[in-house]
Amino acid sequence: MQATATYPNIDAVEIEVGEGTVIEESAVIMGLNGPATTIKIGDNCYIGKNVQIICDHFELGDYSKIHHNTNVHGYKPCVIGHNAWVGQYSIIDSIGGTTIGNNCGIGAHSQLWSHIKYGDTLEGCRFLSENSLTVGNDVWFVGHCIVSPITAEDKSMAMVGSVVTKNMEYNQIYAGSPARSLSEKIGPQFENVSLDEKMERMNIYVKEAGISEEKVKVVSNITEFNFDDEVSYFDVASRTYTKKRSTEEVKFMKYLLPEKGKFVPYE
Numbered sequence: 001m002q003a004t005a006t007y008p009n010i011d012a013v014e015i016e017v018g019e020g021t022v023i024e025e026s027a028v029i030m031g032l033n034g035p036a037t038t039i040k041i042g043d044n045c046y047i048g049k050n051v052q053i054i055c056d057h058f059e060l061g062d063y064s065k066i067h068h069n070t071n072v073h074g075y076k077p078c079v080i081g082h083n084a085w086v087g088q089y090s091i092i093d094s095i096g097g098t099t100i101g102n103n104c105g106i107g108a109h110s111q112l113w114s115h116i117k118y119g120d121t122l123e124g125c126r127f128l129s130e131n132s133l134t135v136g137n138d139v140w141f142v143g144h145c146i147v148s149p150i151t152a153e154d155k156s157m158a159m160v161g162s163v164v165t166k167n168m169e170y171n172q173i174y175a176g177s178p179a180r181s182l183s184e185k186i187g188p189q190f191e192n193v194s195l196d197e198k199m200e201r202m203n204i205y206v207k208e209a210g211i212s213e214e215k216v217k218v219v220s221n222i223t224e225f226n227f228d229d230e231v232s233y234f235d236v237a238s239r240t241y242t243k244k245r246s247t248e249e250v251k252f253m254k255y256l257l258p259e260k261g262k263f264v265p266y267e
Helices: 195-208 248-258
Strands: 010-018 028-030 036-041 052-055 055-060 072-076 078-080 091-093 098-100 134-135 173-176 180-181 216-219 230-234
Touching: 028 036, 052 055, 052 195, 091 098, 195 216, 195 248, 230 248
Parallel strands: 010 036, 028 052, 036 055, 052 072, 055 078, 072 091, 078 098, 098 134, 216 230
Antiparallel strands: 173 180
């Protein structure tokens, strides 16, 4: 939807703000030198007080939160997926371009960088780099992390205070300065959970949340999806759901987040 009148603190040529999204009045969203070209913010998001998003192209997925005093800036696009959580006083730089996948957590006071430059190149400074920062799905930077322009593979994790200068491998846990993998000692971030266990847990969550089973149904395969009725189907195998924006669906998603279960719209 066009949201210029509703959100006067957004200055952009193309604006899309989803249903149920809250943007604090003190937040500023604009381009580097005036209006942004594209701002897309999904459903049921929250952008906190004094957040600054100064980027010509910015996208944020559904049910994502960017908390107070966070700064997002850069020349190239910054795209953040669904169910993101960005803690207070964080920095996300997209000078070299930044992509953050679904279900990612960025703890308070963290800094994610896509460039390394400042020294005088005329004088011979060798440290000039604008590389993309690519963060996969289910990645967690616990807090006070400093991250160079790297690739963080799915389900990787950096413990509090980590200084990440090299790529993070799939489902590995890192810590220290510079950060090194601790997974051989403490195990991975994620363990295997059977499909039956996931189905059992999700059906318990439906009952605990007081959700009508006529409006929300848990399934084990996307072949059970029906896009023509009013039921929201949640597939535990693919972690996707049929987004129908019903009151019960939104209530259930909010119940599941942030730690019980993370689902993204089926596309």
